[in-house]
Amino acid sequence: MQDITKYTKKDFEGTAPYEYLYSLRGNAFAEAQMRIKLADHAKSVGYNSFKSTYAKYCKSVAGTRTLEIAENTAEFPQLADALRQMEIRTGAWEVDPDTGCVVKPTEKGSIVACSHFICPVKTLIDVETGREKVEVLWIKPNKTAKQVFERADLANASKVVGLAAYGVSVTSETARALVSWLNDASDLNADIIPVVKSVSRLGYIGDFGFSPYAEGLTYDGGVEYADIYKAIAPQGSYDKWLERLKEIRADSRLAPRIMLAASFASVLVEPLHAYPFFIHLYGGSGNGKTVALHMAASVWGNPQSYVKTFNATKVGMEMLAGFLHNLPLCLDELQIQRTQGSDFESIIYDLSEGTGRTRGNKLGGLRNTATWRNTILTTGETPMVTAASAGGVANRVIELDTTELEHLFDGDTKLVRLLQKNHGHAGKEFVTRLAEKRNSDLDAWIEMKDYYQNELIKRGISDKQATIASILLVTDSLINDFIFHDGQLIEIDELARYLKTNAQVSENRKAYEWLRGWIAQNRAKFNTFGSEDTYRPELYGTFARDEKSVRIIKNVFDSACEKANFDPSNLVKWLKRENLTFCDGDRCTHKARIAGIKQALNVIDLKLEESAEDVPEGFEEIGQIDADDDKPF
Secondary structure, three states: OOOHHHOOHHHHOOOHHHHHHHHOOOOHHHHHHHHHHHHHHHHHOOOOOHHHHHHHHHHHHHHHOEOOOOOOOOOOHHHHHHHHHOOOEOOOOEEOOOOOOEEEEEOOEEEEEEOOEEEEEEEEEEOOOOOEEEEEEEEEOOEEEEEEEEHHHHOOHHHHHHHHHHOOOOOOOOHHHHHHHHHHHHHHOOOOOOEEEEEOOOEEOHHHOEEOOOOOEEEOOOOOOHHHHHHOOOEOOHHHHHHHHHHHHHOOOHHHHHHHHHHHHHHHOOOOOOOOEEEEEEOOOOOOHHHHHHHHHOOOOOHHHHOEEOOOOHHHHHHHHHHHOOOOEEEEOOHHHHHOOOOHHHHHHHHHHOEOOOOEOOOOOEOOOOEOOOEEEEEEOOOOOOOOOOHHHHHOEEEEEOOOOOOOOOOHHHHHHHHHHOEOHHHHHHHHHHHHHHHHHHHHHHHHHHHHHHHHHHOOEOHHHHHHHHHHHHHHHHHHHHHHOOOOOOOHHHHHOOOOEHHHHOHHHHHHHHHHHHHHHOHHHEEEOOOOOOOOOOOOEEEOOOOOEEEEEHHHHHHHHHHOOOOHHHHHHHHHHOOOEOOEOOEOOEEEOOOOOOOOEEEEEEEOOOOOOOOOOOHHHHOOOOOOOOOOO
């Protein structure tokens, strides 16, 4: 401690007292005590402007001062090493070399921004949105970390509190000071903080190329999908991978070949102006379905990091699809969603649309709306499309039934090991070749797609199923030309076996088939013409004598259809168009008395066989016409 009584008025007009006081800035208590003593002594020697002069001194020094490193940091070596590499300007702020604590000295005391070292070290500009992000480094005794944040979030005290979730020491009380320090550090060091172009997803990035293969782009998507981003890279031997995959393509088992083509097809969905679609592989447990999914994922990267299970929320699946964007979304074990009771049909619809909803981020801001144009490859023990699934769902999914196959591959375990060590080469090669040929050959690819689509439609395949299949066939041809050169092409008739016809995906056709089953299931609740026992506790309607037609009470019919998620009105109109109901002109319901019920009932007369007589035997006697009804049944 210096003897301050030696300072004269002339000394206070110089810099010596202020230099001494400034040297105490690392100890806020000692600095405050000495500031009071020096102010009193300055007055005693006739100098009355000590406080204002010291403030000006601090400001002048802060304008040019850089971070000074002490040598006594042996207990915290990672801080010392980091600070020596970062000759940053701190302005009015001070960084304690022992603890990293960031403070700003003022006349009223020191303002604490953070109890440990924290500083912006990189500026990232998203090439798609133009929005700036900042990579922030922080150092604690037990942790050194970097994380990318939106610059706008770091400039907002209410949002910067969210950094606490990542381990940064910040509270609502220190948030303002932390915002001020991060902003000052960015401005003071703008000339030395590197600025890079960045991207937060995979796939086509405008004129920049294809992420992650495009040069000069840095990933700024944070830790959420960092494992997948890192996984999309060549590793191991391309030749070993090619050799084994050629064996699979030469095999008679078609399902793995379709999954492989679908994986490559993901990057053609956008250029061919299509929407996302599902390829679902299902069958018995242990027959190699997961291996097939890993094989498909190995086109692009490490399948262990790439492939995810269905153990995710609908929002999570949308965000993952948006991150992958043009690469296939690979989801294993559909039965997880089934057991969780999820509304999986809505998931199929939403993922097939290729656009998510606007959602918030962890710091309270808004994420960019996720979009994607890719294939969605899934596996499970059961079909994805059920008998009650809407036609729109059935149209968006090609299902590969492998229940009759004991094994999809020879040597599953050996194949898994090979894929883990050798992957990621073919996808990069395919994208490169597509980019080289796109300008000259895209029209030819579209023409090829249209040819396959028309051929499939001629075979009665629904339009959407034909579109999906045509993309797979075009892709299979291209990967033969660009990657495999083996002539092992999927034939159009082979693939057609897995596709749904117009009749199979017709919503009303499915409803009619369901209705026939429902009637059979509830046979005990229908009377039959001529039966002596006509009383039933719960009556749904009456069968004709030949049981080829049935009359259903309308409110029972409507309720049953709605419970099965079918529109009863649309179904009745379709039944009329298909001549499957007995309509009199525009009327598809009639008034009748059934089983002695006295009030008039609305009923629907349904043919159970398409070859049924126009007037079913028995109904002309059962259906009694009301007096005010001038049209007989």
